[in-house]
Amino acid sequence: MAAAIKKVVIVGGGTAGWMAAALIARVIGEQVSIELIESDEIGIIGVGEATIPPIQHVNAVLGIDEAEFLRETKATIKLAIRFDNWGAIGESYYHTFGSAGRNLAFCSFHHFWTRARRAGMDVDYWDFDLNYLCAREGKFAKIQGDDPTWSLPYAYHFDSSLYGRYLRRYSERLGVVRTEGLIDNAQRDPETGDITSLTLRDGRQVAGDLFIDCSGSRGLLIQRHLNVGYEDWGHWLPCDRAMAVPSARFEQTAPYTRSIAHEAGWQWRIPLQHRNGNGLVYSSRHCSDDRAAAILLGNLDGEALDEPRIIPFRTGRARRQWDRNVVAVGLSSGFLEPLESTSIYLIQSAIVRLLHLFPQGGIDDRVVAEYNRQSQIEYETVRDFIILHYHATRRDDSAFWRDLRAMPVPDRLAAKIDLFRRSGILTQDPLDIFMEPSWVQVLMGQGIVPAAHHPLADGPGDDELAAQLRQLAAMKREPVANMPLQDTFLKAFGGQAG
Numbered sequence: 001m002a003a004a005i006k007k008v009v010i011v012g013g014g015t016a017g018w019m020a021a022a023l024i025a026r027v028i029g030e031q032v033s034i035e036l037i038e039s040d041e042i043g044i045i046g047v048g049e050a051t052i053p054p055i056q057h058v059n060a061v062l063g064i065d066e067a068e069f070l071r072e073t074k075a076t077i078k079l080a081i082r083f084d085n086w087g088a089i090g091e092s093y094y095h096t097f098g099s100a101g102r103n104l105a106f107c108s109f110h111h112f113w114t115r116a117r118r119a120g121m122d123v124d125y126w127d128f129d130l131n132y133l134c135a136r137e138g139k140f141a142k143i144q145g146d147d148p149t150w151s152l153p154y155a156y157h158f159d160s161s162l163y164g165r166y167l168r169r170y171s172e173r174l175g176v177v178r179t180e181g182l183i184d185n186a187q188r189d190p191e192t193g194d195i196t197s198l199t200l201r202d203g204r205q206v207a208g209d210l211f212i213d214c215s216g217s218r219g220l221l222i223q224r225h226l227n228v229g230y231e232d233w234g235h236w237l238p239c240d241r242a243m244a245v246p247s248a249r250f251e252q253t254a255p256y257t258r259s260i261a262h263e264a265g266w267q268w269r270i271p272l273q274h275r276n277g278n279g280l281v282y283s284s285r286h287c288s289d290d291r292a293a294a295i296l297l298g299n300l301d302g303e304a305l306d307e308p309r310i311i312p313f314r315t316g317r318a319r320r321q322w323d324r325n326v327v328a329v330g331l332s333s334g335f336l337e338p339l340e341s342t343s344i345y346l347i348q349s350a351i352v353r354l355l356h357l358f359p360q361g362g363i364d365d366r367v368v369a370e371y372n373r374q375s376q377i378e379y380e381t382v383r384d385f386i387i388l389h390y391h392a393t394r395r396d397d398s399a400f401w402r403d404l405r406a407m408p409v410p411d412r413l414a415a416k417i418d419l420f421r422r423s424g425i426l427t428q429d430p431l432d433i434f435m436e437p438s439w440v441q442v443l444m445g446q447g448i449v450p451a452a453h454h455p456l457a458d459g460p461g462d463d464e465l466a467a468q469l470r471q472l473a474a475m476k477r478e479p480v481a482n483m484p485l486q487d488t489f490l491k492a493f494g495g496q497a498g
Helices: 014-028 055-062 066-072 109-118 130-137 160-173 289-297 343-356 365-391 399-406 411-423 436-445 462-477 486-493
Strands: 007-011 033-038 076-078 080-084 092-096 155-157 177-180 183-188 195-200 205-207 210-213 230-232 241-247 256-262 265-271 276-282 309-312 316-318 326-328
Touching: 007 014, 007 205, 014 033, 014 055, 014 160, 014 343, 055 155, 055 343, 066 160, 066 486, 076 486, 080 130, 092 130, 092 436, 109 462, 130 462, 241 289, 265 289, 276 289, 316 365, 326 343, 343 365, 365 399, 365 411, 365 436, 411 436
Parallel strands: 007 033, 007 210, 033 177, 080 256, 210 326
Antiparallel strands: 076 155, 080 092, 183 195, 195 205, 230 316, 241 276, 241 309, 256 265, 265 276
16 A cells, blocks of 8 residues: 655755745645755756746735735736747737637637738737737736726746745745755665655755655756656757846836747847846757857847856656656756746646645555646647747748748647638647637737638628727727836835835
8 A cells, every 4th residue: 555645855946846845835734744955056047037827826825915926026017928020020929918809609809800801901909908008008007807808917027036035935934844955866665666765965864755856957856866758849949058147127117028039049038126037048059159149148128237147958848747756846847948938837837736636645656647647738738839939930031940930840739720720710728728819819920810710700790890899999998098007006016126
């Protein structure tokens, strides 16, 4: 009979380790003890500064005060990502957290927009998206009520190192024990292969029943000791390096992330209260480090505050993200470039999935298999969404973009693109965190426009449809005029750091 889980040992700190500690302590801290091992000698990556709306669920479960969280992490509001030069050089579009227009039960708004466009009406799809309208003007306010017409979903930009420290303080208040030290070795049960304890460099031993590997791309437990293997996705996503540098804060804080496509990758700009986060994700086969530094430093909004730091990575996932009594969370479980700000979400999702399937009575192989099944699908659907950005382009100015335009893509993604191009229909894949509005915005933003629309969109005549669209656009614009700029909101809300 499998032994009950009484002690959880987390290997590594940072956002992954301390988010795991905080959530486990909050949800089942009375049933298990938690010890986290980390060393101040090992730095953290610290580039995951942009999030998506589910981060609010974590903060809600933890009971975190939003104003305090904003102050402590020097956070700003995020309504969208603005993509520049992705479809073609000189073009821009927004992928927002909102939804354009208003959907009918069997017919989404983009079908009406497609019908209007085919009838020759000059209508911009994004003019019907409140998130876009607010992002464009730099405004934000919390909107009360349940009417989806004025829904304004949001996430945050924050300093991930400050977030990790914030979660550490929270976790230690709930009884999580932090042990400073470097791990030298792991002991394993000769019969089951489970890890039974870890030996620190100074000889101390830390025993546990369930181990969570948050050791970063080293995969200290999941790879070095359990050797689960790695599924490499570099043939679809060839970028393998990031170069990061902070810069002086821009005068007015934009409520969106910027993603700017360059000759062999893309640049992020993330506005925080005290600085801007910047980086370039690029393919080392198509771009030298010197060229990458020149592109990055030549495209900053403000003065660089440090020397650029190179972060190599390998896109893909651990073949099993839970193996024996080890669960990999964060970079040890896999890596997908932060084009759609999914890095912290995938940490959150892994921990939430573990809590749903927590093996209190002992580890069950069927539970492990289900965890791995869900993890694999989730990683693959995020992967496909990221591939879409690279593949759906008309750029041919470099070998990088020409290769990505011409490459075969995963079958599920190819079928999704083809169906949307022909009919405007999008199917929702299980465990895909990106809903229909997200797919529509990226597909149409990068030039894939449906050739047909749903028959329900043929209901109103041309004049009636034009009038309905004018009225809907006016309704969407209505609240924006009275909203404050984001910086004004942060100050009034109490979320601005002193």
